[in-house]
Amino acid sequence: MASLEKAIQKIGPLDEEAMKAARERQDELTKPQGSLGRLEELSIKVAGIRGEATPLEHKAIIVMAADHGVVAEGVSLFPQEVTAQMVQNFLHGGAGINVLARHVGARVVVVDMGVAAELETHPHLISRKVALGTRNMMRGPAMSRAEAISAVEAGIEIMEREFEKGLDIVGTGDMGIANTTPSSAITAAITGEAVAEVTGRGTGIGDSQLAHKVRVIEETLKVNQPDPNDGLDVLAKVGGFEIGGLVGVMIGAAAHRIPIVIDGFVSGAAALIATRMAPKLSDFLIAAHLSAEIGHEVALKHLGLKPILDLRMRLGEGTGAALAIFIIEAAVRTLAEMATFSGAGVSEAEKRRVDY
Amino acid sequence: MASLEKAIQKIGPLDEEAMKAARERQDELTKPQGSLGRLEELSIKVAGIRGEATPLEHKAIIVMAADHGVVAEGVSLFPQEVTAQMVQNFLHGGAGINVLARHVGARVVVVDMGVAAELETHPHLISRKVALGTRNMMRGPAMSRAEAISAVEAGIEIMEREFEKGLDIVGTGDMGIANTTPSSAITAAITGEAVAEVTGRGTGIGDSQLAHKVRVIEETLKVNQPDPNDGLDVLAKVGGFEIGGLVGVMIGAAAHRIPIVIDGFVSGAAALIATRMAPKLSDFLIAAHLSAEIGHEVALKHLGLKPILDLRMRLGEGTGAALAIFIIEAAVRTLAEMATFSGAGVSEAEKRRVDY
Numbered sequence: 001m002a003s004l005e006k007a008i009q010k011i012g013p014l015d016e017e018a019m020k021a022a023r024e025r026q027d028e029l030t031k032p033q034g035s036l037g038r039l040e041e042l043s044i045k046v047a048g049i050r051g052e053a054t055p056l057e058h059k060a061i062i063v064m065a066a067d068h069g070v071v072a073e074g075v076s077l078f079p080q081e082v083t084a085q086m087v088q089n090f091l092h093g094g095a096g097i098n099v100l101a102r103h104v105g106a107r108v109v110v111v112d113m114g115v116a117a118e119l120e121t122h123p124h125l126i127s128r129k130v131a132l133g134t135r136n137m138m139r140g141p142a143m144s145r146a147e148a149i150s151a152v153e154a155g156i157e158i159m160e161r162e163f164e165k166g167l168d169i170v171g172t173g174d175m176g177i178a179n180t181t182p183s184s185a186i187t188a189a190i191t192g193e194a195v196a197e198v199t200g201r202g203t204g205i206g207d208s209q210l211a212h213k214v215r216v217i218e219e220t221l222k223v224n225q226p227d228p229n230d231g232l233d234v235l236a237k238v239g240g241f242e243i244g245g246l247v248g249v250m251i252g253a254a255a256h257r258i259p260i261v262i263d264g265f266v267s268g269a270a271a272l273i274a275t276r277m278a279p280k281l282s283d284f285l286i287a288a289h290l291s292a293e294i295g296h297e298v299a300l301k302h303l304g305l306k307p308i309l310d311l312r313m314r315l316g317e318g319t320g321a322a323l324a325i326f327i328i329e330a331a332v333r334t335l336a337e338m339a340t341f342s343g344a345g346v347s348e349a350e351k352r353r354v355d356y
Numbered sequence: 357m358a359s360l361e362k363a364i365q366k367i368g369p370l371d372e373e374a375m376k377a378a379r380e381r382q383d384e385l386t387k388p389q390g391s392l393g394r395l396e397e398l399s400i401k402v403a404g405i406r407g408e409a410t411p412l413e414h415k416a417i418i419v420m421a422a423d424h425g426v427v428a429e430g431v432s433l434f435p436q437e438v439t440a441q442m443v444q445n446f447l448h449g450g451a452g453i454n455v456l457a458r459h460v461g462a463r464v465v466v467v468d469m470g471v472a473a474e475l476e477t478h479p480h481l482i483s484r485k486v487a488l489g490t491r492n493m494m495r496g497p498a499m500s501r502a503e504a505i506s507a508v509e510a511g512i513e514i515m516e517r518e519f520e521k522g523l524d525i526v527g528t529g530d531m532g533i534a535n536t537t538p539s540s541a542i543t544a545a546i547t548g549e550a551v552a553e554v555t556g557r558g559t560g561i562g563d564s565q566l567a568h569k570v571r572v573i574e575e576t577l578k579v580n581q582p583d584p585n586d587g588l589d590v591l592a593k594v595g596g597f598e599i600g601g602l603v604g605v606m607i608g609a610a611a612h613r614i615p616i617v618i619d620g621f622v623s624g625a626a627a628l629i630a631t632r633m634a635p636k637l638s639d640f641l642i643a644a645h646l647s648a649e650i651g652h653e654v655a656l657k658h659l660g661l662k663p664i665l666d667l668r669m670r671l672g673e674g675t676g677a678a679l680a681i682f683i684i685e686a687a688v689r690t691l692a693e694m695a696t697f698s699g700a701g702v703s704e705a706e707k708r709r710v711d712y
Contacts, residue, residue, distance in 0.1 A: 030445050031452050032433070032559035036675070037648060037668030077388070077705040085702040089386050094695025096387050102693075103686050203388035203705060292393060310666065311683070312393030319392070326682055327667070330459050337458075339450025346441040349433040349559060 004149060004248075007156050008278040010255035014048035022047035028340040032349065038308065042286070042331035049259045049284050050168070053336055056329050058166040059106035061318040062158065062249050063090060063097055063173035066114035066241035067133030069142065070220070071178040075213045077203040080133075083177045084117040090175070090317075091122050097173055097317035104326045106171065108318075111158060113151060114241030128154035130241045134182075138220045141237045142182065148236035148244055152277075155248020159256070169259045171288065171325055172246050173318020174266040178202075180293060183269035185217045185238035187295045189226045190272045191302045198295030200265070200314075231276030239273065246270035247277065254284040261328065263321040264291035264314065268299035275303060288324030289313060360505060360604075363512050364634040366611035370404035378403035384696040388705065394664065398642070398687035405615045405640050406524070409692055412685050414522040415462035417674035418514065418605050419446060419453055419529035422470035422597035423489030425498065426576070427534040431569045433559040436489075439533045440473040446531070446673075447478050453529055453673035460682045462527065464674075467514060469507060470597030484510035486597045490538075494576045497593045498538065504592035504600055508633075511604020515612070525615045527644065527681055528602050529674020530622040534558075536649060539625035541573045541594035543651045545582045546628040547658045554651030556621070556670075587632030595629065602626035603633065610640040617684065619677040620647035620670065624655035631659060644680030645669060 022044045027033050034040065047053060065087050071080045089095045090110045093102075101108045111126045112119055116133035119125060130151050134142035143151070162170070180202040187198040195217045201210055224237035235244050247270050253260045262271050262285055275282045287305035290297060292314040300307060308324045341348050378400045383389050390396065403409060421443050427436045445451045446466045449458075457464045467482045468475055472489035475481060486507050490498035499507070518526070536558040543554040551573045557566055580593035591600050603626050609616045618627050618641055631638045643656050645665035656663060664680045697704050 029452075030442065030450060031671050034560065035669065035671040036452065037670065039667060039669065079703050082703050085700070086386065089695055089700045089702060092695070092700065094386060094693075094700050096385075096392065096690055096694055099690050099693045100686055103682075103689055204390065308667070311395060311664070313391065313395065314393065315387050315391040323683065323686060326459075327679065330456055330679060333459055334452055334455050337450075337455045338452055339445055339448070344441070344445045344448065344450050346445060347435050347438050 003153050003156055007251045007255040011278055011280045014283050015051035018051045019044050019048040022335060025335060029338040030341055030344050030346045036334060039331040039334055042328050043335035045286065046259050046328060046332055050257055055336065056168040056332055058168045059104065059325055060109055060162055060167055061097060061101050061106050061171040061173050061322055062109045062111065063175060063318050064111045064113045064242035064245040065175040067116035068176055068178040068182060068240050069134045069136035070138055070181050070216065072136050073138055073216045075181045075216055076178045077205050078177050080116055080177050083175060084115050084119060086175050087112060087115060087119060091124055095317060096315050096319045097322065100319050100322035104322050106322060106325060109162060111245060113154065113245040126158060128245065134240055137182065137224065137238050138216055141224055142239055143236050145232060145236045148232050148239065151241045151244025152248040155245040156252040159249050159252025163256050167258055169261065169325055169328065170249065170253050171261040171318045171321025172249055172263050172267040172270065173321060174242050174246065174316050176240060176242050179240055179242065179266050181213060181217060182238055182240045182243060183266045184295050185220050186234055186269040186272055187299050188217065189221060189234050189238060190228050190276065191298055193298050198298050200293040200295060229276065231273040235273050243270045247274045250274040250281060251278055254278065254281040259286055260284050261286050261288050261321040261324050263288050263318045264316055265293040265296040266316055268296050271303055272299055286328065289320035359509050359512055363607045363611040367634055367636045369636065370639050371407035374407045375400050375404040378691060381691060385694040386697055386700050386702045392690060395687040395690055398684050399691035401642065402615050402684060402688055406613055411692065412524040412688055414524045415460065415681055416465055416518055416523055417453060417457050417462050417527040417529050417678055418465045418467065419531060419674050420467045420469045420598035420601040421531040423472035424532055424534040424538060424596050425490045425492035426494055426537050426572065428492050429494055429572045431537045431572055432534040433561050434533050436472055436533050439531060440471050440475060442531050443468060443471060443475060447480055451673060452671050452675045453678060456675050456678035460678050462678060462681060465518060467601060469510065469601040482514060484601065490596055493538065493594050494572055494579065497580060498595055499592050501588060501592045504588050504595065507597045507600025508604040511601040512608040515605050515608025519612050523614055525617065525681055525684065526605065526609050527617040527674045527677025528605055528619050528623040528626065529677060530598050530602065530672050532596055532598050535596055535598065535622050537569060537573060538594055538596045538599060539622045540651050541576050542590055542625040542628055543655050544573065545577060545590050545594060546584050546632065547654055549654050554654050556649040556651060585632065587629040591629050599626045603630045606630040606637060607634055610634065610637040615642055616640050617642050617644050617677040617680050619644050619674045620672055621649040621652040622672055624652050627659055628655055642684065645676035
């Protein structure tokens, strides 16, 4: 657990000086004060996280894949084999995240955290398989505490590698058939919200299957009794390997002052665990979008985050994060590249900012 | 009026075949059906507009600038000279729209439709000045009907030029100190909503100036009595030259089956006029974002459009349109580039789409 504790200790506060400078510059740019709305807020937040105003040159989406024993309870519309098939799709560039990452100029980092199949080696596949899928959490813990720590530390280590390659902003992504089920369990456990309020249709299940999914999660929580104040306990009992990996990515990114763009519901569940383990990490999170999966709004509210986009997406893989990274980049570029009133010879307003 | 009538007559219906093909392909892509949310809708709409699935290679933001006689009533925070200064800023690449257009790979087309100053010639400035600003519409019509037609026809002609250069999608942008005042007047006149419900703080005016602005617009509507069923009458009496130019851009774009991404409140007002003049045009409009300017939501509702983004922006210039073009491009690219279930060897869901 050495690398985990070390990374958590390394997480510092936001850079107040950099935020002040960004805020002041925003008010000197050739536009009515505040008129770039959330772009202004985002530019200031990113300045606080990074402590510098350099361009976001290196971007990555880290997509972590794993399987879930609870799939045996019939909670998903898709068969488990799809997780491994989609990993191949990621490696061949045909998935949604491949297209959107190309569109924003981000690299896609594909990690096998625990797919329930032996995957062929591939030059772009990082294998950190903790096990061949979690155990069925409705019958007992999804994984041991040691496995949970391994998953998180693998995420931290992968973030180290990516940081060394050059990384200015990171998006989180997930793939794992049935993984909205542990995500709902985590969200219910940590926020205290009723299971039915945080459980959605995942890939698109109908009403009766949804009711069944709710019962499975309720039973899971009853059987495991995760401690909401112990992030690792929640992860081990009702989590997943890709979720643990994403927790590690978040901790590692915050330790290196890299803005973390969390994707949808599964990433949100990982963020709930990560902020339990490292409360200071929450300053480094940016919510990409509001997923159509109902539990996501609950998770974001708990995290105190306001999503950038609301496009009724619910695909995962980091697709929402990729689009949001583009908006964040736009925010950073307007701050860096726009002319100032004095520089461009534009007259200023007669009065200063009013509440809008 | 020949070119105006000809362009309006050229506007056809959406291509239902292309939309059907896009819809079917969406359901074969490697993702749960419907999981790309609004991206799927946008890809289908663009297919219907363009009738083909080629990439959006050529993008332009057309920024039209003009001044407004009603500025004399003290409705803005900025002096009128800022319109001309901002045109220079556009030409030097320092404005918000320049940064965001670079970010999305769109060209910026700057048009002087009626700035109240003689601008120096510049290789990138298109001059279609109808007059040195409109007249003060609180005292009578902002422009003559002939001037309104000239403004619209200039917009159509500029769209022809851009179309010939190559254009796959267009965003509309505006610059004109005080131009939220005519935009509110247009929105009130066409939607029938009360002036106070469609009048906002523009560049950031305080409460008392806002109350004054509402009175100015109410008086303007009383003095001019624009006919809400006659778009040109509304434009002439309570509009602006850049607004007329944008009406022409929209008509010209629809005639060429080019998706029109309308920016914020001023573009929304232009769209209200354009759809009065050419009802079939509304199928070709895509709302970029929800402006913080309160009248914009009313205008979008009247147009039956749902904004893509909500970033509390209120800058104009086409800044919201630029960001939205990126999202639309993402939608088109996912449809074109994602692998299908059969192509990628991914198992399909056990059941088909459910209502989500």
